[in-house]
Amino acid sequence: MAPYFLRNLIPQREQRESARPLLTVLAGLTWVQWAHFFSGYVPKPFLVVPPRNRPAKSSRTGFLLAIQASGWLAWTCDAIDFFSVSLSISHLEDEFNKEASEITTAITLTLLFRSVGAVVFGITSDRFGRKWPLIANMVLIAVLQLGAGFVQTFKQFLALRSLFGIAMGGVWGLAASTALENLPVEARGLASGVLQQGYAVGYLLAAVINLTLVPEVPAGWRALFWTASGISLFAAGVRALLPESAVFLRAKAAERARGTTTGNKTRIFLHETKEMLKRHWLLCIYAVLLMTGFNFLSHGSQDLYPTYLQQSKGISAHNATVATIIGNCGAIAGGAIAGWVSQYIGRRLTIILFVVLIGAFIPLWIIPSTFGGLAAGAFCIQFGVQGAWGVIPIQLAEMSPPAFRATFPGVAYQLGNMVSSASAQIEATGGENLRTTIIKNGVPTDVPDYATVQGILIGVVAAFVIIITIIGPEKHGSHFEKHKTAFEEGGGADAIAEEEQSREDSAGSRVGSLNEKDDAEKV
Template sequence: MAPYFLRNLVPRREKRNEGRPLLEALASLTWIQWGHFWSGWLAWTCDAIDFFSVSLSVTRLQDQFGRSTHDITTAITLTLLFRSVGAVIFGIISDRYGRKWPLVWNLLLIAVLELGSGFVMTFKEFLAVRSLFGIAMGGIWGLAASTALENLPVEVRGLASGVLQQGYAVGYLLAAVINLTLVPETAETWRSLFWTASGISAFAAFIRFLLPESAIFIRAKEAERARGESTKNKTKVFLHETGEMLRRHWLLCIYAVLLMTGFNFLSHGSQDLYPTYLTNAKLFTDHNATVATIIGNCGAIAGGAIAGWVSQYIGRRLTIIIFVLLIGAFIPLWILPTSFGALAAGAFCIQFGVQGAWGVIPIQLAEISPPAFRATFPGVAYQLGNMVSSASAQIEATGAANLHTTIIDKDGKPKIVSDYATVQGILIGVVAAFVLVVTIIGPENYGSHFEKHKTAFEEGGGRDELEDGEESPSASRPNSVRVMDEKRSTPEPV
């Protein structure tokens, strides 16, 4: 087997567009499969609404607590730091017990903590609640991605990955719209944004409650019951297989964390302080900064969907590389203009590239993950990358506080402002180069049928893996087992 970095970037001819045409595959989906996908998408959308409630409220939070931008961004940093804890907890619970109830309880916990965020009266209380919120938020991505993708046929997973990931951009957009329309009209101002976000998360939990467990877990549990396995024995097997997975895939774990560190720096470096950048460095009003944010997120939604669809034809890594190169090309449009139209166009183009590359990540991580750990492995890698990049907002705030430039204000007078433009341009450019290198040298298991593999509580789950080019994981198994695997190759309605 050739090393990862020697494998071709473009999938072999026989691997491209394998199976049915995309439209035919989409038409074959059952209502349950659609429900699983959109419930995962909605959960990830709620994650974004809840997280960006702070980013969109920085100025109001400064007034509320009498703190600087640097201090307020501490809440963002703490949320990102604690997300990895939640990813481990909820990922393990999901891979051990199933997809449905862990996600339901995860969303309800987020709803409670987001509601509490709107009732705090002191800055210390706010930091404490946002830290706990980070733990709850950390579980969402791995559970949402596995719920959405593992129940779909392989032919639609590229497009589905792009649409799923842009639930985050949709969430940011919805939060921005709420901040633009509801917040200024209420006496509670920023608190109303948090309370509204809490209600949406509770609604997402209700939607997941109405849907059945993932078909793959239902079949696995039925097979375990048929063999007379007890809950205690399944837990013992799960712990053993988890250790086996870590022993065999520790290098892949390190790679995934490095990849997600770069991606999270790209995302948070271009989003978290974007409204602050426009108001402080470009002297936009809060209204215009929010509108530009909405335009940028429209670019993100378009980029994610297009990139996910393209990756089904040219592969995951090559798609990421193309969209990262687009990021570098559009950095000048992001930072140099002074007019609203040009800066909004820059926001659209940069987010088209950033979130286009991001759109491939859910399916890329799912395909390179140890198959039995499709919630834990991607979720923990994602959130550890988040933890490393957690100080991105504070890095930008500190850099801008120490780097100034002179611009002409609306009255035609020169004014010295914090140079967020240069700081963000340098950060995004350096990180884009890092992501490019890490992506090129990394693995790709394009078109993997990970749904054929064992779950984490089945014996051999930690040793189960799908290498690039492997036709079927059941090829070398006894015929009776192979027949069972063939039945499991496409998720069925429950």
């Protein structure tokens, strides 16, 4: 018989007796509810709704979408802030008189320190709630991003980006848990893809700002950092207007009813964290390996991309930015489609299919020399990369110990970031050592061969991601929102066991019913 991970590659069809089809859910939304989704406004009656006076499902869905929108906006700001450096490498080279491989040290340091933020803000969120840790996160990001625009030396810039990495590290776990735990199961696949592509939208917005604002103002590259700071502060304000996650409100209400004190909650939280690590240490290692591969895919195909087009292909800075925008359009499309598809064919199989697309499009990504060919390659490669990434928020949320679905995904994601933090430096150093010749202004010119280095790196990483995805677990359609929180007894170690036991009990009851039926027929 085939191993379980292969038999489980295509999950059984979800039980849909009480679930609505996705199109029905979306069709039931009014224009007001769509406005709630994009504006982040939530009417006061939706904060706490007594069971007898619960609003219609469509109204409640509008509220849930508003909560998800706040997570999406935070993740979008994360991307704008991060890619400010990638889009400014050539300007930073001139500003600080450094090579590209030295400037990318800032990217490496940001990625290295993000795991610290993931631990601090993830634990705080699982213990105290989603709302205020995320607000603090975004305010701190805004302050540090603003400061980066005022630095005068390269050492100051590296110091700010290192601190910035700590603040950025908490965003993804908090944003993903906020968005997914408040949505119906049937909408989580599509929501996962839309949420993750806040990253691509952020990169796209940063590219647009770099294309239109930076060349027109005396501040130059600094204007990109200041604008990104203002957008992050706006996101913090939007989140402040929204209520706490409904799942957390219910858990806190239940704890107050039982008379549990704050001191007891902290003691229980620490105990359950220890129990979770004892029981799920192998799952933790697997998640870090998975996210290492995924972060090599994204950072290896994005961080040095504008520099690659300008230096290895002779494309102008303006056209390099336009190609980056086109690539992110492919990313947005791929993420949404993959998230939706994963709801029907499974999370891991969707990831594998989109990573195969990455391998198929590598030649189109690195071989052309014209703007049209390179832009098409950017669209296709990011369709595959961010399509696979679009499944990750829901895949990690479902496979996580349910009580730690902010800490576990966030820390795994940022530890993978830490391992892959040198991807831009690897490509920059490799390209500078591996040279090629292009015709620039009618003259043969010796340039770094970033194309070959990126093609080899992404090809190897894609193969690794396929293997690690195949052998991994999948809990497709898991109702993780029904489990205990991390400050409740049994939240850390017993949640998975309870779910498995309930399945066994259900199977046993079915067998018992069949036996009773047989006995009755015999009588």
